[in-house]
Amino acid sequence: MATVRFHPALLHTLRRYDKATLRQDLMAGITVGIVALPLAMAFAIASGVPPQAGIFTAVIAGFLTSLLGGSKTSVSGPTGAFIVIIYGIVVKYGIANLIICTFMAGVMLVLMGLLRLGQVIKFFPMPLITGFTNGIAVLILLTQLKDFFGLPIGSMPSGFFAVVDLLRHTINQLDPLTLAVSAASLLLILLWPKSLNQKLPGPFVALVLATLTVSLFSLPLATIGSKFGGIPQGLPELHGLAFDPEHLSDLLAPAFTIALLGAIESLLCAVVADNLTGDKHDANQELIAQGIANMVVPFFGGIPATGAIARTATNINNGGKTPVSGIVHALFLLLVILIAAPLAAYIPLAVLAAILIAVAIKMGDWDIRKAAQFPKRDTLVLVVTFALTVIFDLTIAVQIGLMMAAVFFIQRMAGSTxxxxxxxxxxxxxxxxxxxxxxxxxxxxxxxxxxxxxxxxxxxxxxxxxxxxxxxxxxxxxxxxxxxxxxxxxxxxxxxxxxxxxxxxxxxxxxxxxxxxxxxxxxxxxxxxxxxxxxxxxxxxxxxxxxxxxxxxxx
Structure with missing residues (x-):
């Protein structure tokens, strides 16, 4: 096996770092931090864990991957792609075993980097990636309808048909006031001008306006405070990992799913960053950094993290040049926890649901006209992967989607011989x-x-x-x-x-x-x-x- 060179992108960029670059990184990092704040809380709540788990993950993973990663401008943290997987693990095995899964996935990611599997993204055809991404987007949207409509449901089930059946029987009990706040927030996010979004992100504006509206008019809506008791103020506490030998073998499959999705998402994110900046990332270094981050966040109650494409694009579009901007984004979120954590108790769950539904809408590729341009075999891979992701789970979808893509590829190769x-x-x-x-x-x-x-x-x-x-x-x-x-x-x-x-x-x-x-x-x-x-x-x-x-x- 060839030797892996541990050389973070930060070391290369600091050699020619100057004050002008620092100013650009500071402004970009703060902007990304503003974008990440509502998303981190929303992703955590949707995953079935407290909101602070999302912020702690954004702080720790965002800092470590920028410090050790192979991409100059990628920003990491909790992402929407993990929501369905994390929620399923929490429902089946509990939060304690989710933490173990995250640690195990981190070890797998480090091994992928050491084994020089950084080009793993090449083995996943785009119809497959589009299929499971759209499937995840649909599942995220479905899981947020409870808080979007204010339905009197304790917790959502993890299966697609169970979710649909529950929504069908409870939709007539929606709360008009909650729906008004969530619908207004969603429209604001979707219609927010792109020219303003770079300096003042739409999700953050919706979060602030909805929180002020609910607080000033004392509207009886569910909030972070009423459901979780708020967010603790201060640094995240260090906890040990309680390994459960009885379930350890059961956790291998979900841990591998987290690692696989984390690798795909982080490398896709790095590729997007390269396309926007003209740089070239070190894929193996990026996997090692993502692995280390996912091995550390469980000790602070965090959840799985990976490269976040939307936050990375925001970083680059706002002038981020080096990994320093990602570090600034993490420090900004830490500052929010230390100073403004009590204010989070007033945030309504309806606006977080609206933010996640907007994320689901934007993360999917819904232009069905593209399918007409694909070969029929690729369209079939996309449709089957999408359906299996929604109906069953991501692991089955990726396995069968890859198998179909491989069989079709072999047929095409044989036909060309x-x-x-x-x-x-x-x-x-x-x-x-x-x-x-x-x-x-x-x-x-x-x-x-x-x-x-x-x-x-x-x-x-x-x-x-x-x-x-x-x-x-x-x-x-x-x-x-x-x-x-x-x-x-x-x-x-x-x-x-x-x-x-x-x-x-x-x-x-x-x-x-x-x-x-x-x-x-x-x-x-x-x-x-x-x-x-x-x-x-x-x-x-x-x-x-x-x-x-x-x-x-x-x-």
């Missing part, structure tokens, strides 16, 4: 490899393999053996072979043995550097004989003449 008989009328492309101007002697047949020779396409090779039984020499041209796997090597070896048993000769020519290296490592070159491995078609045809003239099988 062809074995064509070379004929004199074929157009000249490359002088060394073209059949044009060359003579194929009697008793010889030449083929060109194009595409990938792998486990899904070896039937093309098997068909060669009996296609021209009169041919004593068969040439396979490999210069357009883009990939060769073990199954393909075995198919070539089997073809060589089959032809040799019939007194016929197989000649390979034009293999590229990588393919030739595989032929040698697999000892196929030795098995066939060096004379039967030729650099191009010209020399292969010359050797074929020699074999046919001599009337023997060369080895």
């Amino acid at each position: 062809s074995v064509q008989e070379l004929k004199a009328e074929h157009q000249q492309l490359y002088e060394r490899h073209s059949i044009a101007g060359k003579h194929i002697p009697d008793g010889c047949i030449a083929y060109r393999i194009e595409g990938a020779l792998f486990f899904g396409a070896t039937d093309r090779i098997e068909a060669i053996a009996n296609a021209h039984p009169e041919a004593r020499v068969i040439i396979l041209q490999l210069h357009r072979l883009v990939m060769l796997d073990t199954t393909g090597l075995l198919a070539l070896s089997a073809l060589n043995r089959h032809l040799k048993a019939q007194g016929r000769t197989l000649i390979l020519c034009g293999a590229g550097t990588e393919v030739m290296q595989m032929l040698k490592q697999a000892r196929l070159a030795r098995e066939m004989g060096n004379r039967n491995i030729q650099p191009d078609l010209t020399t292969a045809l010359q050797h074929a003449e020699e074999v046919l003239t001599a009337g023997v099988v060369w080895a």
Whole structure:
């Protein structure tokens, strides 16, 4: 395994840091902190944990990932993508085991970084990511309807059908006053001008206005104070982890789901940041930093964290240049806890529900016209992943979605692989490899393999053996072979043995550097004989003449 270089992006940026950059980072960090404050509380409450857990996570994870991460401008913290997963764990195993899951997921993320799996995002096709992101968005929206409508429900169930059934039976008990506040807040967030949003974020404005309205007019709405008793003022307390051996094995699957989603979200966030700034992130360093953050936050009652795309975009759009802006955002939130925590008790749950519904609407890609531009197979992957995420859970959706994408990819790769008989009328492309101007002697047949020779396409090779039984020499041209796997090597070896048993000769020519290296490592070159491995078609045809003239099988 290659050595992982632990080199946070912060170390690189501090070498040329100046006062002008500091001013930009300070303003961007404070703005991101204002955006993160309502989101952190809303994400925590929606996940079934106290609101301070979200703020503590934003402070600790935001600080550590900016300090140790591989991206200059990514901002981390609790995100909407985790809500459904966290809520399901809390309902099934309790908050104590959620903390264990978060720690275990952190360990997995660190291992991913150490094993150099930072390019894991490449293995997840965009239809799959769009499918489960839209599914998560729908589930977030459904879970917030209780507080949005002010329904008299103690807690929402975790299953899709159970949620829908409960809402269907209780929707007639909605509170008009709660609905008025939440609907007004949602409209304000969605219609807030983009020109103002950079300096004064819509969610923060909605939070302040709704809180002032409820407080000044003493409206009888559920608030953070009435449900949670407010937010404790002061630094988060350090707690130990209570490992429960009885449930430890049960927690592996949800912990892996958190780690997998955390890796995807954080790397997607870093890619978005690179596209906006022109920088290039260190994917493995980013995974290690995310892992360390998720290993630390459980000791302070936090929840899973990952890169937050909306906060990262806000950071960049407001002038954030280095990881210092992410550190400032974390320190700003810490300052809010130390100074203004008692004021959080007056925040109505209705406005937090409105903020989360706005997040759900914005995080999904709802333009169905794009589906018409996708190949039908990709559209099917998107639809199935979306449906499985909503109806079952993210783990099942990703597993089946990946399996479908892999099967469709194999089918496409196999379909693109062809074995064509070379004929004199074929157009000249490359002088060394073209059949044009060359003579194929009697008793010889030449083929060109194009595409990938792998486990899904070896039937093309098997068909060669009996296609021209009169041919004593068969040439396979490999210069357009883009990939060769073990199954393909075995198919070539089997073809060589089959032809040799019939007194016929197989000649390979034009293999590229990588393919030739595989032929040698697999000892196929030795098995066939060096004379039967030729650099191009010209020399292969010359050797074929020699074999046919001599009337023997060369080895």
